Amino acid sequence: MYGPLPARDPVFSRPLQPRVHPAGAGGRLRQFRHDAFDRGMSPLLVVDHVQSAGPEMEPLPHAGLSVATLLFEHAQGEIESVDSAGARHCIRPGDLHWTLAGRGVVRQARARGESLSLDALQILVNSPSDLKQQPPASFHLAAAKVPLIALPGSRLRLLAGQLGAVRSPLVLPQPLLILDGRVDAGATVALPLPAGWNAWVYALSGELALEADGAGTRALPATTAVTAGAHLADVQLRIRGVGTRSHLVVVAGAAINEPLVQHGPFVMNTRQEVMRVVQDYEAGRLGRL
Structure with a gap:
């Protein structure tokens, strides 16, 4: 017995x-997902630890969450963050950048620099229901501050x-x-x-x-x-x-x-809200880069 x-x-x-995946030129991505822990990780959804020489990432839509990027102090190179709301920031070693997707945004992260050795966390943070319906916004903290x-x-x-x-x-x-x-x-x-x-x-x-x-x-x-x-x-x-x-x-x-209903990079409270975001994205209403 x-x-x-x-x-x-x-x-x-x-x-x-973490689950380990290949990333960039000979790099790796260590991923932690909220549903892999036996105790709650909320408000975090996913944390990716990326170590890479860093090619450009494809533009991705997001809604109902925030994307935080922490580039560690010892990293070499920079990450340029641009989005369809018109925000453009250069993330340098030691900086933290935060994109509130709100009701929907398209974002791209681009590696910059002659000698790249990126070491960063990308953190997907769930938004409470009131923030899910807000227009997208960006926040940035430079290492010196x-x-x-x-x-x-x-x-x-x-x-x-x-x-x-x-x-x-x-x-x-x-x-x-x-x-x-x-x-x-x-x-x-x-x-x-x-x-x-x-x-x-x-x-x-x-x-x-x-x-x-x-x-x-x-x-x-x-x-x-x-x-x-x-x-x-x-x-x-x-x-x-x-x-x-x-x-x-x-x-x-x-x-x-x-309630949490997730469809890829869209995280809302109901299936109807998710379908609305999908329709907005397909119709180009989240904007384009």
Whole structure:
């Protein structure tokens, strides 16, 4: 006879290895999808970690979500983001760019530079229902304006949201915390997670250990991710460096508890809304590049 199933951890998912796909000239894409975790990742839908020499990407339509691009500081080259709403931004190493697709937009990312070694996260963030019907908009934060938080044994870049008394100057259409940082072995970063929020924690390199009161410790080797949820009350996450210096990214936001109907890059609340976006795209009403 089989014994009882182990109790589900009250905070953390199981650590997850990404699906790996080829990308660009000899590059690779590590992909994390919300439906692959055994605990909620909302408001995030997909996170792609792209390391590539970077040919141009084909224009893609989006609706009902946001596309965030974080180009890491050590990357070589630039990414030009253009969309059918007329926005054009150059994403340089250390920058964060955010496109709110709203009711629909066509977007293209183009790699630029003589020597390309791109290393970036592309994050698809679900929008709450009110933002799904808004016109598209773009937001950009240059690396020079990213606040730095120096703690014992750690250096954190606060790209969005607030940590302690420090607030990012980037104002996004929905509340999020986005951190990109380095943590030495033995150093600990404490992150408050408000009730109703989820966090996605990714170890790009090194190894991390995650803890929270009442939860089991999660070991996070390089290139793995975990989600954490504060379901009934605030949770204090503790992220500790293990072994060598670790590079981590944390993205946290309020879970969106609404119906989700997805058709490729269109994410709406009902099938009727999705079909309307498909018809708008096919008729050219989302614009063209």
